[in-house]
Structure formats: C-alpha cells, structure tokens
Amino acid sequence: MTGAPPAAAAAGGAPARRRLRLGPVAATALRLVLTLLGLLTLLFFLVRLSGDPAAVLAGPSATPEQLEEIRTGLGLDEPLLAQYVAFLGDVVRLDFGTSVFSGEDALSSVLSVLPATLLLVLSTVLTSVVVGIPCGVVLARAGRLARGGMGAAMTLAQAVPSFVLGVGLIFVFAVQLGWLPAFGSGTPATLVMPTIALAAFAVARTARMVAAELEQGEGHDYLRTAYAKGASSRRVLWRHALPNAMPAVASALVVEVSYLLSGAVVVEVLFAYNGIGKRLVDAIFARDYPVVQAAVFVIGVFVIVVNLVGDALVRALDPRTARGLA
Amino acid sequence: MRMRAVRKVSSRPGLRAKSAALGVASLGLALVLSGCGGTDEAEAGGGEPATDASVTIGSTAISNSLDPSAALSSVGRTYTKQVFDQLVVFDADGVIQPSLATEWNRVDDTTMDFTLRDGVTFSNGDPLDAEAVAANITRVLSGDPAYATVAGRLATVKSATAESAEVVRVVTSTPDPILLNRMTLFDIVAPSTFKDERPAGSGPFKVTGYQEGVKIELTRNDSSWRPSESVKDLTIEAIPNPTTLASALRTGEVDVAFGLPADVVTQLEGAGFETTAKPAGSSAITSLIADAEPKLGDARVREAINLAVNRDEFVDAALGGFGTPNGSQLLQEGYVGYDDSLPSFGYDLDKAKELVSEAGAEGLELPIATTALFKAQAEAVAGYLNAVGFKSEVVIQDLSAFIPTLLQKSEYPLLYWQTDYYDLRDITSVSRFGPTAPGQQAHIPVNDYQDLYVKQSTELDEDAREADIQQMAKILNEEAGVLFLAWPDTVYSSAARIGELPLGGDSLIRAEAIVVTE
Numbered sequence: 001m002t003g004a005p006p007a008a009a010a011a012g013g014a015p016a017r018r019r020l021r022l023g024p025v026a027a028t029a030l031r032l033v034l035t036l037l038g039l040l041t042l043l044f045f046l047v048r049l050s051g052d053p054a055a056v057l058a059g060p061s062a063t064p065e066q067l068e069e070i071r072t073g074l075g076l077d078e079p080l081l082a083q084y085v086a087f088l089g090d091v092v093r094l095d096f097g098t099s100v101f102s103g104e105d106a107l108s109s110v111l112s113v114l115p116a117t118l119l120l121v122l123s124t125v126l127t128s129v130v131v132g133i134p135c136g137v138v139l140a141r142a143g144r145l146a147r148g149g150m151g152a153a154m155t156l157a158q159a160v161p162s163f164v165l166g167v168g169l170i171f172v173f174a175v176q177l178g179w180l181p182a183f184g185s186g187t188p189a190t191l192v193m194p195t196i197a198l199a200a201f202a203v204a205r206t207a208r209m210v211a212a213e214l215e216q217g218e219g220h221d222y223l224r225t226a227y228a229k230g231a232s233s234r235r236v237l238w239r240h241a242l243p244n245a246m247p248a249v250a251s252a253l254v255v256e257v258s259y260l261l262s263g264a265v266v267v268e269v270l271f272a273y274n275g276i277g278k279r280l281v282d283a284i285f286a287r288d289y290p291v292v293q294a295a296v297f298v299i300g301v302f303v304i305v306v307n308l309v310g311d312a313l314v315r316a317l318d319p320r321t322a323r324g325l326a
Numbered sequence: 327m328r329m330r331a332v333r334k335v336s337s338r339p340g341l342r343a344k345s346a347a348l349g350v351a352s353l354g355l356a357l358v359l360s361g362c363g364g365t366d367e368a369e370a371g372g373g374e375p376a377t378d379a380s381v382t383i384g385s386t387a388i389s390n391s392l393d394p395s396a397a398l399s400s401v402g403r404t405y406t407k408q409v410f411d412q413l414v415v416f417d418a419d420g421v422i423q424p425s426l427a428t429e430w431n432r433v434d435d436t437t438m439d440f441t442l443r444d445g446v447t448f449s450n451g452d453p454l455d456a457e458a459v460a461a462n463i464t465r466v467l468s469g470d471p472a473y474a475t476v477a478g479r480l481a482t483v484k485s486a487t488a489e490s491a492e493v494v495r496v497v498t499s500t501p502d503p504i505l506l507n508r509m510t511l512f513d514i515v516a517p518s519t520f521k522d523e524r525p526a527g528s529g530p531f532k533v534t535g536y537q538e539g540v541k542i543e544l545t546r547n548d549s550s551w552r553p554s555e556s557v558k559d560l561t562i563e564a565i566p567n568p569t570t571l572a573s574a575l576r577t578g579e580v581d582v583a584f585g586l587p588a589d590v591v592t593q594l595e596g597a598g599f600e601t602t603a604k605p606a607g608s609s610a611i612t613s614l615i616a617d618a619e620p621k622l623g624d625a626r627v628r629e630a631i632n633l634a635v636n637r638d639e640f641v642d643a644a645l646g647g648f649g650t651p652n653g654s655q656l657l658q659e660g661y662v663g664y665d666d667s668l669p670s671f672g673y674d675l676d677k678a679k680e681l682v683s684e685a686g687a688e689g690l691e692l693p694i695a696t697t698a699l700f701k702a703q704a705e706a707v708a709g710y711l712n713a714v715g716f717k718s719e720v721v722i723q724d725l726s727a728f729i730p731t732l733l734q735k736s737e738y739p740l741l742y743w744q745t746d747y748y749d750l751r752d753i754t755s756v757s758r759f760g761p762t763a764p765g766q767q768a769h770i771p772v773n774d775y776q777d778l779y780v781k782q783s784t785e786l787d788e789d790a791r792e793a794d795i796q797q798m799a800k801i802l803n804e805e806a807g808v809l810f811l812a813w814p815d816t817v818y819s820s821a822a823r824i825g826e827l828p829l830g831g832d833s834l835i836r837a838e839a840i841v842v843t844e
Contacts, residue, residue, distance in 0.1 A: 055729035065763075067733060073471030101390040102538055103472055109538065170573045182573040183565050185540075272565045274540045281566070282539050286390070287726045 028311055032304040036297070043296050044087055047289055048080065055287075074100065087293075096297065097290040099283075106290035110279060110298050116185050117268070117275035121260045123195045125253060128202035133249070135203065136210025137237065150207070157204040162263075166197040166270045183272035194271045198264060202256050209252050213245030220244075247318035254310025258303045373823075378558040379842035381824065383835065384571050384580030388564040392536055393525050394513035395465065396472045404584065405542050405562055407834045409449075410513035410527035411552075413440050413459070414506050416831025420660045420751055422506050426454060426514060426528070435501040435786060436484075440509075442492050448516035449532035449547045456488035461517040463496065479511045479749065501784040503791055507750045510832070530554040530838035540564055554838035575599060575819060582820040582827060582835065588646020594819045602827040603648050606816040607751060608744040609656045610649070612694065612707055612809035613732075613758065617767040619739030621687050628806035630681035631692075632671040634714040635707065639673075641812050644706040648815040655799040656745060656756055658813045662788075663753055663795025668803050671810060678714040692718045695738035697728045704742040707809070732758065734766050744814060751831070753795050754783055759802070770807035 054071040071077050078086075090096060096106040138150045173193060174182035184190045214237075217223060222244075226236045265277035272278070276295055283291035389402035394410050413427040427440035446454040463486035466473045482502040489495045498505060516526040524533045530550045535543035544560040546553065554560075563580060565571040572590045574580045576597065586594070595601050614631065616622040637651035650658070653670035657663055682688055692711055696704040701722055708718040721738055723731060732741055745756045758769045760779040770776075775798055782794040802808060816833040828839035 052726045052730055055726045055733070067730075069469075070471050070474045073469070073474070100471075101396075103391065103393075103396060104538065112538075167569055170570060175573050175576045178577065182577050182579055183563075183570050184579075270567045270570055272540070272563070272567070272570060274537060278566070279539065282387075285725075 028308060029304070032307060036300040036304060039300050040087075040091060040293065040297060041084075043293060044084055045080070047287075047292055048076075048083070052076070052287070091293075091297065096294040099291050100288045101286055106288075106294040107298075109291055110276060110294045113275050113279050114298060116273065117261060117264055117277060120191065120194055120198065120264055120268075120273065120275060121257060123191055124198045124202060124260055125257055127195055127199040128206045128256065129253070131199070132203040132206025133210050133242070135207035136214065137242075139207055139211035140214035141233075141237065154204040154207050157200040160200065162197045162201065163266050163270055165200055166193065166267055169193045169196060170271075185272075185274040190271070190273065194264075194267050194273050197267050197270070198260060202260070205252065205256070206249060209249050210242075210245055213248050214241055217241055217244055247314050250314050250317055251310065254306060254313070257306045257310075261299055261302050373843040376556055376842040376844045379556055379844065380559040380561070381557045381582070381837065381840060381842060382561040382563055382580045383582045383584065383837070384563045384565045384574050385583075386564070386566050386568060386571060386585035388539070388542060388562050390539070392523065392533060392542070393520075394515060394527075395462070395476045403832070403834055406513045406527075407529070407830070407832075408531045408544060408560060408562075408837050409529045409533060409547075410515065411446075411529050412512055412514065413509040415510055416751060418829065418831055420831040422510070426459070427509075430506065432786075433495070436498045438496050438498075438505055439489060440494050440496065442494065443551065444492075446528050446551050447549050448519075448526040448528050449549060450516055450519060450526040451549075452516045452518055452526070454514070454528055455491045456494040457491075458517050459494040459514055460486040460488045461520075462486075462512070462514050465517075465520060466512075476512070480508055483508070501786050503782070503784070503786050503788075504750060504752045504754055507752050511749055531560055550838075552838060554840075556841045557837055560837050572819075575821065578821065581824050582818055584816075584818050584835075586817070586819055588648050588817065591648070591817055591819050592646060598822065600820050600822060600824070600826070602818045602820065602829065603815040604829050604833045605650065605658060605813050606744075606833055607658075607661075607749075608746055608814060609652065609658070609756075610645070610703065610744050610811040610814050611656070611742075612704075612811065613741040613743070613769045614808060615736050615739050615741065615767055615769065618736050619690070619692065621685070621690055622739055624685050624687070625805060626681045626685040627687050627690070629671075630678040630685070630687070630714060631711065631716075631809050632806045633674045633678035633681070634716075635671075635710045635809065635811065636673040637810075637812060640703075640706055640710075644703040645812060645814055648817045649812040650815075651811075652813050653810050654803055655810070656759075656802065656808075657753060657795070657799065661751060661753070662792050663799060665796045665799050668799060671806070675714060682715045688715045690716050692716045692740050693721050693738050694718060694740040694742050695721045695723055695728065695731055695736065696742035697725050698722050699725075700742050700744070703811075707740075707742060707811070736767055740809075749832075753779075753798065759798075759808075770802060770805065772801055772805055772807060775801045775805075775807070 052071070054067055054074055054076055068077075075083065094107060098104060099106050099109055102109065135150055135154065138146055139154070142150065170182050170193065173180040180189050180192055181187075223236060223240055226240050261276070264273075264275060265281055267273065268275045268277035269281050276298065280292065280295040280299075282288075283295060383404065385404060389405040390396070391402065392405075394402070394406040411426045413425060414422050414430070415425045417423045424443070426443055426446060428443050429441040430438055432438050440459070442454060442456060442459065448454060448458075452458070463480070463483060466477050466480060467483065467485070469477075482498040482500055482505070483496060484499045485497045487495050487497075496505065496509075502508070513527065516528075519525040524536065526532065528547075528550060530547055530553055531544035532547040533542060534545045535541070541564065542562045544562070546558045563574075565574055565580070568586050568590055571580070571583050572586055572594060575583045575594065583594075591601055612631075614622045614628055621627050632653065637653055641647060641649045641651050652658070653672065654668040655665060659666070682690075694704045694708055701720060704720045708720050711718040718740070720742075728743075731738070732743060745758075749755060757779075759775060760783075761776045762768050768776075778794050778798045778801075782791050782798070785791040785794060816829075818827050818829075818835070820827050823843055825841055825843060828836045830836050
C-alpha cells in the first residue's frame with residue numbers, strides 16, 4: 001500500500017514522498033528476518049573467535065602438526081571473511097553442513113529433536129494457562145487470606161530457579177516416591193517434571209498478569225453496565241472481565257513461548273530430556289559449529305513464527321490493535 | 327595396580343567436609359537432598375547370578391558416534407569396548423595380552439606381523455581376516471578429519487597389508503616401541519559395515535538402538551568369541567547433570583554411574599551403593615611455563631612451588647580422596663620407566679617461603695589457566711601458592727581455548743591439567759614435555775629431557791628404553807620441572823546387584839564380565 005499520509009494531504013502541505021509501505025505482518029516479518037541474520041552473523045563470529053573445534057577434536061595429546069591437519073580438513077584455515085560468505089550462502093540453501101562429531105546433517109540432527117521441545121513448550125504453556133488464569137482470578141477476586149496465600153505461592157514460584165525446583169522434584173517424585181522417572185524423554189511420564197519445573201515461573205507470571213488486568217478493569221463502564229443489568233459476579237468475570245484481559249495475557253504468552261524454547265535448555269539438561277536445548281548445549285561444549293548454528297537458526301525461525309502468530313492472535317482477540325487504537 | 331571397592335563413607339568424615347566445601351552451590355543442594363535419602367537404599371546383592379540380566383550404565387556423556395573410528399577418546403570408549411575388539415588388550419594389571427591377534431612378531435624395526443585368532447566372526451556374520459584388519463587401518467589413515475582422533479593414536483603407522491588370511495602386516499614410519507600399546511586403542515569394524523549406521527564388531531555385544539547423544543542400546547552378541555554370560559541387554563545412557571545421574575542410580579534406572587563428583591560418590595557409598603575406584607593412568611600436574619614468566623626459569627622458584635603443596639590434603643579436598651598423592655614423577659607404578667627410588671617433594675612451608683625470598687620472587691604473579699572441569703583443583707593449588715608469598719588466581723578457559731594454550735603458546739605461567747597418557751599407558755603420550763616446534767612453548771626448558779624423549783620414542787631395546795625413561799623422570803624430579811600433585815582415580819558407583827565392577831587395564835568397564843545377582 002502506497003500514498004501520501006491523509007493528514008498531510010488534508011492539511012494542504014507539500015505532497016509527501018512516495019514510500020513503500022509494508023503491512024504490519026510483512027514489516028514484522030522483515031524486522032525479524034533481519035534480526036535472524038544479525039543473530040547468525042554474531043553467532044558465526046563469536047563461536048569462531050571463542051575457541052577452536054580442531055583443538056577439541058585433536059585432544060590434549062595432539063601434536064601441533066595434527067592440530068593443523070584437522071584445522072585444514074575442517075576448512076578453518078580459510079580467512080574468516082571467506083568462511084562467513086560461504087556460511088551465508090549455505091544458510092540461504094538451508095545447508096548448515098554436517099556435525100563435526102557425529103557426521104550427521106546438522107539441520108536434520110536439530111530438527112529431529114525439535115518435536116520433543118515443542119511438546120515440552122506446549123505442555124508448559126497449557127499448564128500456565130490452565131493453572132495461571134484461575135490463580136490470577138484468586139489473586140484478584142478472592143478473600144484476603146486466599147489472596148495472601150496465593151500471592152506468597154506465586155512469589156515462591158517466581159523466586160525458585162527452575163534448576164533448583166527440578167532437583168527438588170526429582171528427589172521427591174523419583175527418588176522418594178518412585179512415581180516418575182528421574183530422567184529421559186519420549187513417554188508422558190518423562191514430560192511431567194520438566195513441565196512443572198518450566199511452568200512454575202510462567203504460571204506465576206500469567207496469574208499476576210491476569211490479576212493486574214482484572215484489577216485495572218474494575219471500574220470500567222462496561223463492567224458497571226453489566227452489573228447494572230443484573231449479571232452475577234461470576235458472569236461478569238467470565239463473560240466480560242476475563243475476555244478483556246485476554247489480549248494482554250496472550251501477548252505475555254507469546255513472549256513466554258519464545259522464551260521457553262531457549263529457556264528450556266537448563267531444564268532439558270537437568271532431566272536429560274532429548275530436546276533442542278540439550279542438543280544445543282552438547283554442541284556448544286563440543287564446539288560443533290554446524291549444529292550450534294543450525295540450532296540457533298531453528299530457534300530464531302521459531303521465535304519469528306511465534307511472534308507473527310502471536311501478533312495475529314492479539315489482533316483477533318482485540319481488533320482495536322489492528323486499527324492502532326489499543 | 328590398585329583396586330578399591332565398597333568403602334563406606336563413614337570412614338572419612340573429614341574428607342567429606344572438605345570435599346563439600348569445594349562444591350558449587352547446585353551441587354551443595356544435591357548433596358543435601360541426596361543426604362536425606364537415608365542409608366542402604368541400594369538393594370542388597372548376594373542373590374543368584376542372573377543369566378539374562380539387563381544393565382544400564384549412566385554417564386554424563388556418551389559416544390558421539392557408533393563408528394569407533396569416529397568416536398572421541400574416553401567418552402566413546404565405554405561403548406566401543408563392548409562392541410568391538412582390538413588386536414591386543416591390556417589386562418587388569420596393564421600387561422599386553424592377546425585379543426584378536428594371538429601372536430605378534432617384529433619382522434624388522436618398522437614392521438610387525440600379527441597372527442589373527444581363528445574362527446572369529448563379526449556380529450553381522452562376516453569372518454575376521456587380515457584383509458578386514460588392513461582395511462580398518464587404511465580407512466583411518468585416509469586423512470578424513472572425522473578419524474583424526476583415532477589416527478592420532480596410530481601416529482607412527484604408515485600402512486597395513488594382508489600377508490595371508492591370518493597374518494596382517496603393519497608398517498610404521500619409524501621404529502615404534504609402543505606399537506602394541508597403540509593397537510590396544512584400535513577397534514576393528516567389519517569392513518562391509520563401514521558406511522552403515524550401525525557398524526558391526528566382534529565384541530560381546532551388538533547395537534540394537536541408538537539415539538544421538540542420548541543412549542545406545544546393546545544386546546548380547548551370541549556369536550562373539552568372548553560372550554557375555556550374565557548380561558544380556560546393556561544400555562548406555564547420557565545423563566549430563568551429575569545430580570540427576572546420582573538420582574537415577576538411587577531409583578534403579580541406572581545400575582552403574584560414571585562421571586559423578588567425588589563428594590556425590592561418597593554420599594552414595596553411605597546409602598549402600600558400591601564404589602569401584604582405579605588409577606586412571608593420568609597425572610594431575612601444573613606446568614610451569616618459563617616462556618610466560620622468566621622467574622620460573624629459576625630452579626629455586628620451581629622447588630618452592632613444589633614444596634608449597636600439601637599433597638595428602640590436596641587429594642582429600644580437591645579429588646575427594648580418589649587419587650594417590652604424587653610428588654616425584656609423571657608415571658605411576660606399573661608403567662615402563664616408573665622409578666620408586668626417586669625422592670618425593672614433601673610439604674615444607676618454611677623452606678618454600680625461604681626459597682621464594684632467596685629468589686626475590688615475593689609477590690610474583692602466577693595465574694593458573696585451566697578448564698572449568700579442574701576449577702576446584704586449580705583453586706586449591708592457587709591457595710597453596712598464595713600461602714608462600716606468590717600471587718596466584720585461577721583463570722578458567724573453554725576447552726577449545728585451553729588446548730591451544732597447552733599445545734602452543736600460553737600467556738599464563740601456570741597450566742593445571744591432567745595428562746591423558748592412560749590411553750597408551752606410556753610416557754610417549756605426554757608429548758607436551760617433548761621437543762618443541764618453532765614458536766611453541768617448552769613445558770620443561772631442559773634439552774636433555776627433550777633429547778631423551780626423542781630417543782626413547784624409537785628405542786626398541788626394552789631395557790635401554792626403560793633406562794631412558796627413568797633418566798627423564800630423574801631430570802624432571804631434580805629440576806622440579808613441573809608441579810607434581812597426584813595420580814587421580816577413575817571412579818564408578820554401582821548398585822549392589824552389580825557387585826564388584828570388572829574393569830580392564832584401561833579402567834573401562836568390561837560389561838561381559840559383570841555378574842548380576844537378582
């Protein structure tokens with residue numbers, strides 16, 4: 001869509017220069033693609049400047065000649081700029097090369113564990129919605145004692161790091177009670193503790209967001225009108241107050257999903273959960289460049305998609321945002 | 327060789343306290359939690375030996391590849407030792423024994439013939455013959471970077487050819503006195519499966535499942551010439567977090583755990599789990615790089631550094647008690663060139679301070695570079711050095727940055743590391759103290775040592791070679807050319823049903839020899 005801004009034309013000022021205008025979705029996509037390019041560029045140089053994969057391959061017993069031989073074999077003796085240009089060309093073709101260590105295609109290696117992480121993210125988001133919204137209602141509407149108790153619980157959930165919570169969960173549910181496996185992935189039982197460890201913070205944040213939105217909407221006309229028309233408190237809450245709080249909660253959840261994919265790293269390593277976070281950590285420690293780059297690329301693309309979907313979702317929930325009124 | 331097993335934690339309360347003090351916060355939490363588990367959690371053993379048992383080995387990392395030629399050093403070898411055979415092996419005492427080769431003889435200084443065992447087949451049914459062995463060596467020497475680690479172990483090997491169906495001839499570029507040692511590290515794969523996802527071996531197990539970086543599932547190879555009697559199914563699981571690994575042992579999800587911190591191992595002992603500890607073959611040392619700090623060229627400074635460390639305390643506190651204090655030489659008992667007559671540096675604070683003063687080295691800054699893995703040990707060393715008047719602190723480097731620091735040029739005068747000569751069980755693999763290339767730092771600035779290093783590496787007369795290595799040890803000792811610290815152990819924790827864990831001379835698990843009691 002192109003043309004002079006209506007306000008400028010109406011004011012009779014000089015005609016504005018014709019500029020290409022992108023729709024909000026295209027603009028967001030372009031911004032995020034540029035972000036991804038910047039991220040990959042930064043990653044490319046950081047990874048190469050911070051260590052030598054040939055050294056890890058060769059080990060401490062290697063001779064300098066062996067080290068040089070491996071470096072040449074991996075193409076690391078090429079000038080950095082030449083490596084970067086080749087890298088960008090490969091990225092466009094989605095060719096991240098093969099894992100230095102396993103010999104497998106790097107992108108396939110990462111994509112093979114993506115579903116496990118997506119499942120973990122999904123279960124965490126569902127938990128934070130299903131548990132967080134009722135907790136938020138309690139925080140906003142319940143009696144003083146219940147609010148105090150819920151507030152303390154939410155503070156605790158936000159204060160305890162997921163790693164520490166995870167260790168505690170393993171001790172209680174695996175070691176002491178024997179109800180759940182201490183580690184692993186691929187079965188519903190192995191999903192429970194990682195989900196709780198990851199969701200604790202998200203539940204608390206969702207609850208606080210819901211509570212804040214409900215409290216903020218207390219005095220609004222539409223609620224007073226609903227009450228005046230004889231609606232019960234419950235009906236006002238579920239039919240009027242909560243739906244109006246949802247756009248803000250949805251926005252927060254979009255941010256949460258983006259965070260979870262990368263934030264799952266600690267939890268995945270703790271529970272030996274075979275997801276993208278664990279694969280990324282393994283690759284970082286091994287200086288397996290191709291896999292690190294592929295993993296960051298996949299996470300970046302995921303964040304872009306989630307943001308686009310999230311923006312669309314928020315616009316659907318609150319059409320005012322599409323018109324720039326909200 | 328020393329094997330320790332089934333020690334109860336209550337015998338070393340002071341040790342636990344020191345170890346715990348060195349732990350990081352997260353580990354501290356793990357200790358608190360694991361300490362709440364009460365005692366005797368491990369099911370009592372002593373039942374009937376099982377014949378079709380399932381065993382799971384948990385480790386903080388597992389093999390990066392099912393192909394032994396592409397697998398990295400020690401991490402991968404827990405797997406490769408179960409599936410593949412080598413021409414020769416070290417027995418529990420570190421003596422070379424027949425394996426796929428039943429005989430070997432030197433044809434000349436650079437040629438050795440190996441006669442292969444009759445009737446051996448790979449798990450895919452292919453027969454083992456000389457062509458197969460030669461094909462394995464040729465593949466690794468192809469120059470493919472994927473095989474770099476294994477090719478490095480066969481550094482002197484030039485070629486291999488089949489002389490007959492049973493005899494394979496290996497030719498080296500120079501006379502190599504430790505060619506047999508090298509062959510203990512070389513796994514033989516069925517050539518028809520070189521490109522398969524699951525290469526076949528002739529060992530007691532074969533692969534049935536693999537999840538990259540997660541687990542390897544094995545089952546008994548009924549056609550193996552050294553079959554597993556008790557263990558039928560063997561799983562090797564990667565559990566990167568030590569706290570989770572210890573929990574998995576407690577819940578029975580794993581039967582053997584490798585890679586646990588010493589203090590967690592001690593906690594598990596208290597809960598009824600068994601500990602098998604064996605000298606890893608490596609030496610914990612700190613290199614003194616005179617190129618980075620000229621004062622280290624002064625023998626008084628080097629001696630002061632060696633006198634500053636209380637090695638008994640170091641082993642207890644920094645290694646959790648799993649190691650042997652060492653103040654005399656790199657090699658330990660059982661290795662060619664070990665010399666029990668060499669004097670050991672003791673802990674003498676007063677004399678160390680006196681030497682520091684004499685050398686005018688008070689306040690000398692001696693930062694220690696190391697990796698995160700050895701942070702606690704390096705910090706202990708820094709503490710000792712500060713106590714005698716040096717100024718020392720620890721600089722943590724990523725492994726990929728530390729290796730070039732170690733191999734080529736260091737800006738830090740002290741480097742804490744552990745030699746990894748256990749792979750070859752020979753002084754040759756401690757090449758850091760050998761000759762240097764232009765621009766490469768010397769770990770010991772004594773030409774005699776480096777000359778002897780070169781000489782012994784091609785000396786085929788066993789007595790002469792042993793004398794050379796002993797002379798090298800003497801020089802290093804007299805010059806205080808390195809800070810000697812300890813010989814660390816390899817440590818495993820296991821459930822009672824596993825009993826005493828059988829280990830090879832390379833400290834790796836021999837799963838086929840495990841006797842499970844149910």
